[in-house]
Amino acid sequence: MPVPAALTRTSTDTHCPYCALQCGMEVRTAEAGVSVAPREFPTNRGGMCQKGWTSATLLTSAGRVTTPLLREHRDAPLRPVSWDTALDHVASRLAELREQHGADSVGVFGGGGLTNEKAYQLGKFARVALGTSQVDYNGRFCMSSAAAAGIKAFGMDRGMPFPVSDVAQADAVLLIGANVAETMPPFMRHVLPAARSGGLIVIDPRRTPTAEQASLHLQPAPGTDLALALGMLHAVVADGHLDHRYLADRTSGFDQVWRIAAAWWPERVERVTGVAAADQRAAVRLLARARNAYVLTARGTEQHASGVATVSAWINLCLALGLPGRPGSGYGCLTGQGNGQGGREHGQKADQLPGYRKIDDPAARAHVAGVWGVDPDSLPGPGRSAYELLDALGTGTGPRALLVFGSNLVVSAPRAGHVAARLDALELLVVADFVLSETAAAADVVFPVTQWAEEDGTMTSLEGRVLLRQRALSAPHGVRSDLELLQGLAIRLGQPAQRFQTEAEEVFEELRRASAGGIADYSGISYDRLRAGEALHWPVPGVDHPGTPRAFLDRFAHPDGLARFQPVDHTGPAEPPDAEFPLYATTGRVLQHYQSGAQTRRVPELLAAQPEAFVEVHPDTARRAGVHDGQWAAVTSRRGQVLARVRCLPSMRLDTVFLPFHFPGAERANLITNPALDPTSRMPEFKVCAVRLAPADAEALPA
Amino acid sequence: MTPRRVAIIGYGMAGARLADQIRRHDPTGRQVSVTMVGAEPHPGYNRILLSNVVAGSMGIEDVLLHQRDWAERNAVDLRLGVSAIGLDTGSRQVRLTGGSTVDYDDLVLATGSTPWIPPVQGLLDDRGSLAEGVVAFRDLNDCRQILDSAPVGTPVAVIGGGLLGLEAARGLTGRGNPVTVVHQVGHLMERQLDPQAGAVLARVLRDTGIEFRLGRTAAKYSVGKGLELDDGSTVEAGLVVVSAGTRPASELASAAGLDVERGVLIDDELRTSDPHVRAIGDCARHPGTVSGLVQPAWEQAAVLADLLTGAEPSSRYLGTQVVTRLKTRGIDLATMGEVHVDTDCTDAEVVRLEDPARGRYAKIVLRDDLVTGAIVLGSPDAAATITQLHDRGIPAPTDRMALLLGRALPSGVESAGVEADPAALPASTLICRCNTVDKGRLVTAWRSGARSVEDLVTATRASTGCGGCKAAVGSLCEWLTDQTPTPAENPRSWAAT
Numbered sequence A: 001m002p003v004p005a006a007l008t009r010t011s012t013d014t015h016c017p018y019c020a021l022q023c024g025m026e027v028r029t030a031e032a033g034v035s036v037a038p039r040e041f042p043t044n045r046g047g048m049c050q051k052g053w054t055s056a057t058l059l060t061s062a063g064r065v066t067t068p069l070l071r072e073h074r075d076a077p078l079r080p081v082s083w084d085t086a087l088d089h090v091a092s093r094l095a096e097l098r099e100q101h102g103a104d105s106v107g108v109f110g111g112g113g114l115t116n117e118k119a120y121q122l123g124k125f126a127r128v129a130l131g132t133s134q135v136d137y138n139g140r141f142c143m144s145s146a147a148a149a150g151i152k153a154f155g156m157d158r159g160m161p162f163p164v165s166d167v168a169q170a171d172a173v174l175l176i177g178a179n180v181a182e183t184m185p186p187f188m189r190h191v192l193p194a195a196r197s198g199g200l201i202v203i204d205p206r207r208t209p210t211a212e213q214a215s216l217h218l219q220p221a222p223g224t225d226l227a228l229a230l231g232m233l234h235a236v237v238a239d240g241h242l243d244h245r246y247l248a249d250r251t252s253g254f255d256q257v258w259r260i261a262a263a264w265w266p267e268r269v270e271r272v273t274g275v276a277a278a279d280q281r282a283a284v285r286l287l288a289r290a291r292n293a294y295v296l297t298a299r300g301t302e303q304h305a306s307g308v309a310t311v312s313a314w315i316n317l318c319l320a321l322g323l324p325g326r327p328g329s330g331y332g333c334l335t336g337q338g339n340g341q342g343g344r345e346h347g348q349k350a351d352q353l354p355g356y357r358k359i360d361d362p363a364a365r366a367h368v369a370g371v372w373g374v375d376p377d378s379l380p381g382p383g384r385s386a387y388e389l390l391d392a393l394g395t396g397t398g399p400r401a402l403l404v405f406g407s408n409l410v411v412s413a414p415r416a417g418h419v420a421a422r423l424d425a426l427e428l429l430v431v432a433d434f435v436l437s438e439t440a441a442a443a444d445v446v447f448p449v450t451q452w453a454e455e456d457g458t459m460t461s462l463e464g465r466v467l468l469r470q471r472a473l474s475a476p477h478g479v480r481s482d483l484e485l486l487q488g489l490a491i492r493l494g495q496p497a498q499r500f501q502t503e504a505e506e507v508f509e510e511l512r513r514a515s516a517g518g519i520a521d522y523s524g525i526s527y528d529r530l531r532a533g534e535a536l537h538w539p540v541p542g543v544d545h546p547g548t549p550r551a552f553l554d555r556f557a558h559p560d561g562l563a564r565f566q567p568v569d570h571t572g573p574a575e576p577p578d579a580e581f582p583l584y585a586t587t588g589r590v591l592q593h594y595q596s597g598a599q600t601r602r603v604p605e606l607l608a609a610q611p612e613a614f615v616e617v618h619p620d621t622a623r624r625a626g627v628h629d630g631q632w633a634a635v636t637s638r639r640g641q642v643l644a645r646v647r648c649l650p651s652m653r654l655d656t657v658f659l660p661f662h663f664p665g666a667e668r669a670n671l672i673t674n675p676a677l678d679p680t681s682r683m684p685e686f687k688v689c690a691v692r693l694a695p696a697d698a699e700a701l702p703a
Numbered sequence B: 001m002t003p004r005r006v007a008i009i010g011y012g013m014a015g016a017r018l019a020d021q022i023r024r025h026d027p028t029g030r031q032v033s034v035t036m037v038g039a040e041p042h043p044g045y046n047r048i049l050l051s052n053v054v055a056g057s058m059g060i061e062d063v064l065l066h067q068r069d070w071a072e073r074n075a076v077d078l079r080l081g082v083s084a085i086g087l088d089t090g091s092r093q094v095r096l097t098g099g100s101t102v103d104y105d106d107l108v109l110a111t112g113s114t115p116w117i118p119p120v121q122g123l124l125d126d127r128g129s130l131a132e133g134v135v136a137f138r139d140l141n142d143c144r145q146i147l148d149s150a151p152v153g154t155p156v157a158v159i160g161g162g163l164l165g166l167e168a169a170r171g172l173t174g175r176g177n178p179v180t181v182v183h184q185v186g187h188l189m190e191r192q193l194d195p196q197a198g199a200v201l202a203r204v205l206r207d208t209g210i211e212f213r214l215g216r217t218a219a220k221y222s223v224g225k226g227l228e229l230d231d232g233s234t235v236e237a238g239l240v241v242v243s244a245g246t247r248p249a250s251e252l253a254s255a256a257g258l259d260v261e262r263g264v265l266i267d268d269e270l271r272t273s274d275p276h277v278r279a280i281g282d283c284a285r286h287p288g289t290v291s292g293l294v295q296p297a298w299e300q301a302a303v304l305a306d307l308l309t310g311a312e313p314s315s316r317y318l319g320t321q322v323v324t325r326l327k328t329r330g331i332d333l334a335t336m337g338e339v340h341v342d343t344d345c346t347d348a349e350v351v352r353l354e355d356p357a358r359g360r361y362a363k364i365v366l367r368d369d370l371v372t373g374a375i376v377l378g379s380p381d382a383a384a385t386i387t388q389l390h391d392r393g394i395p396a397p398t399d400r401m402a403l404l405l406g407r408a409l410p411s412g413v414e415s416a417g418v419e420a421d422p423a424a425l426p427a428s429t430l431i432c433r434c435n436t437v438d439k440g441r442l443v444t445a446w447r448s449g450a451r452s453v454e455d456l457v458t459a460t461r462a463s464t465g466c467g468g469c470k471a472a473v474g475s476l477c478e479w480l481t482d483q484t485p486t487p488a489e490n491p492r493s494w495a496a497t
Helices: A055-060 A083-101 A116-130 A144-154 A164-169 A185-196 A225-238 A244-250 A254-261 A266-273 A277-289 A307-320 A362-372 A386-392 A416-424 A482-492 A504-515 A527-531 A604-609 A619-625 B013-025 B047-055 B140-149 B163-175 B195-207 B251-255 B294-309 B380-392 B400-405 B413-419 B439-447 B453-460 B470-483
Strands: A009-015 A024-030 A033-038 A106-110 A135-137 A172-176 A200-203 A216-218 A293-297 A330-333 A401-405 A428-433 A445-448 A457-460 A466-469 A583-588 A614-617 A632-637 A640-648 A656-660 A674-677 A689-695 B004-009 B032-038 B076-080 B084-088 B093-096 B101-103 B106-109 B113-115 B134-136 B156-159 B179-183 B210-214 B218-222 B226-229 B234-236 B239-242 B246-248 B277-279 B323-328 B331-337 B349-355 B360-367 B370-377 B430-432
Touching (some): A009 A466, A033 A055, A083 A106, A083 A445, A083 A482, A106 A116, A106 A386, A116 A135, A116 A482, A135 A386, A144 A307, A144 A330, A164 A185, A164 A293, A172 A185, A200 A277, A216 A277, A225 A254, A225 A307, A244 A307, A254 A307, A277 A293, A277 B380, A293 A307, A307 A330, A386 A674, A466 A527, A614 A619, A614 A632, A619 A640, A619 A689, B004 B101, B013 B032, B013 B294, B047 B140, B047 B163, B047 B323, B084 B251, B134 B140, B140 B239, B156 B163, B163 B179, B163 B195, B163 B210, B163 B239, B163 B323, B195 B210, B195 B331, B195 B349, B195 B360, B195 B370, B331 B380, B349 B400, B370 B380, B380 B400, B439 B470, B453 B470
Parallel strands (some): A106 A135, A172 A200, A172 A293, A200 A216, A428 A445, A614 A640, B004 B032, B004 B106, B032 B076, B106 B277, B134 B239, B156 B179, B156 B239, B179 B210
Antiparallel strands (some): A024 A033, A583 A689, A614 A656, A632 A640, A632 A689, B084 B093, B093 B101, B218 B226, B323 B331, B331 B370, B349 B360, B360 B370
């Protein structure tokens, strides 16, 4: 709430703690308490959603953890202990495990919400202090498919290779599996100009609030996006919209792609997707006739076992229309988590080193080892990807201990029941968080850490711009930063203290050196430049370099400068519906909650607006299943069952139900999701699985 | 292990698909060696796209199924420009024109079909070939011939008002040829359409410039003049396109003694009466499908590839639920299943909607809530939805009429908030989704003293997210202002309704 002007106060410019839009906000501290308000910033243009407005609530929430917690053995309760006790306990257990079972017996799991400095330090901690290859993070569940497809096509993955505000200049925008009106509401400010001129196209199996504002909504069956992209590519050619000159000058590989798309004429695609051939053509026509057009993908089309191929198919469509690398047009992936972009660049990913370097590249290893002051040969190789890591926990070949930072796996991982069982099988689970998340509650040791307003750090937003989040207030007594936690453990594991700095700016200085010469080159960025308000989009290879707001204008990042068409074909969902499980289930978000809901469910105003899990279903499908609007239903897949309150919606497809995944316990949508993995990105298939719908057992209902 | 030797006769859509599917399972040819025999001198082409070539929107290169180096890259022994002229099932050998032979473990006949030429005087010349100015719309050469012999403006007669005849006719009008379609039945596409739908379709096509002579047969063709019909009338035409049906190309099978009856007879493993010979596509006849369409051929190819590579030995072809789509620009027609059932039928539910003036016609046939047949013309959304219900056996929604009308587009609360009368909105109507602000909260804020848009925004945070409800907040504020009693007036109630 705005604070009366009469009160003395201090105000700090910062950014919202939640999604990748990183809305500009100010934090005001006054006698009456802490409050936040939006400020003018290019990504949000002064707007802020309910999550942002209420974000200060968590700083003083009773749900905050303010002391380390430890349980003596698996059946004992978590009890408060001192930092030294907790650190000593964890470090000695880790050392023991390493001694007995080797370095890979300890795993590390990071998050896309961590600052660049934390993500960097966490990867370094894993490789240097623990010597383990078993480090990955929840971004594997978010942007990894788009990232891999971007690298294949363009040679570089920067989610949006242009500033967000460019989108407002376009007269056509295609959003694919992106419900921005709920997931990043102020983003709609950039889309509304296109929407008002009839140029907003939305592809989504649901009629989302975003789709409701579109002039054309294509509603494919879940898991059929790739076929839709092929049908639209076919229409580009058949209807004469192919940009021949762009194809010749800036791309390679179209012919092979066309032989595949030629077999997907729109009428054939219609039978697979349910999207009218006429609508496929209309969408293509809108994009082709627009002076400027953007195609933006998000999780809906990416979180599939064929996610990389699907995004590649969308990029193929963009290339055929000549959009990428042209001023005012392009392809972008809407990164989701607050630091989803930076989080995938600095080495908390199993196959990566800082600067978006590959861990199996000898030159990259030598460079990074040099910055870290260690022998390149001491660095481990690539480890397991996120789900494979979780699936291996406590199995004999997998890690016996896991350190979790900024992730609530019990709720957010696919096949969550199985993942929770794997966590239970660990000898040691350590969680760093500022609330007692469902995962923290299951841990042996919990470390209470600082929140966004209580620490410095940089974030890289969805447009690849590096932002400084400045400390606005001091942390509660008993709480330390993740950097301090890592140093405390590192020292106890025999590392020199100065190798693990605790001041964010110092860590960033090291990150600059580690990233220098890499794809995501931050070497020219400094806190001073950021404090001075410079808008710096990476790569920034020198202190005099102005940054790269628009990449690819002259050339793509492959050695030959060309974008590469990828020959991909439609295969369909890993688990199609059948007689036993006749419906598609898809999962997603609501406006009021963020990710697993660990934070937003602890904000009373947000919880009041969306208190429980629900399942959206067509009224006829509900009737046939014997469930009723407002009552509880059980949604069951081969992997488990989730309870949710029925919401009948006539706009739903007859064959599809939708569940938000923010809720805990028996209401976890991820109890049913399918961990089938993409062969390249190792992305699980969150967005489609086969289920049946039935009335919930009265005894099983949530209290 | 010696690879299993598979010989495919026919490099059309069925044969090419089979080769692709085999290589999908066995990319290097370790399990299965493939020899492909194609009569034409170029790679197979996508027949579906031929009307685009006629209409000029695609070139010939665009419709080729494979790149020119496909065979080399995929370990396929490709024999182009030769035909199979003899089959010895005993020694498992095929004889080709030019004298070469192919030995096989498994032979696949994918020889397709040939056009049927109706017995019209003058259509065939003395040697039994098509007369000058007559072309069958079947292959790439036919397309070339159409393009070469019918410059823009040349009147063209099409014999046959079935699917392919109409697609050809539409392609030709698309490039600027006046076209007359002669069809011997009283309405178009009589296999897939009822008479009413046929009439609406003819009306739509007439608007694109096609003329029709329905219920008429051609009696005589004269080079340079055109057709004389059975009623004595004439159709002037510089080119006659024959699209009167096809016949399975099963001569090779017949001569080898395989069972043939309107196609090479096959079972669920695509096997002919000889266990080492299979057949797929238009040359084959399976009890579960009709010929002449791509979809059954591709489904058969997928099953056969599963079997020949051993990838899925239990795979079976059980027939195809055919959906027919007229693929011409600007006209959207889908038909499927049983269509010749009328509304007075007692054992099926039939719903029908007709708007001939706007080119729309929709009819669904249902049994036990399942769509068993449908014709949908001029309503693309409805066609897409109904096709999926039919294909996947999903029960139809109870609101049948909404189904026929196409995708219902319930307007969201946001747009209702902008456009509807604020007074008429219930208090629980969400005005600002981004901050969960309903009308009731705005009214309450007004009562608490927030008397301007700015104050309402400060008090409730409405419109501070995406900004999309700004206009709605504005009109609510206006309405509240209007409703607020001034001292001179009678107080009126302005409580949220």
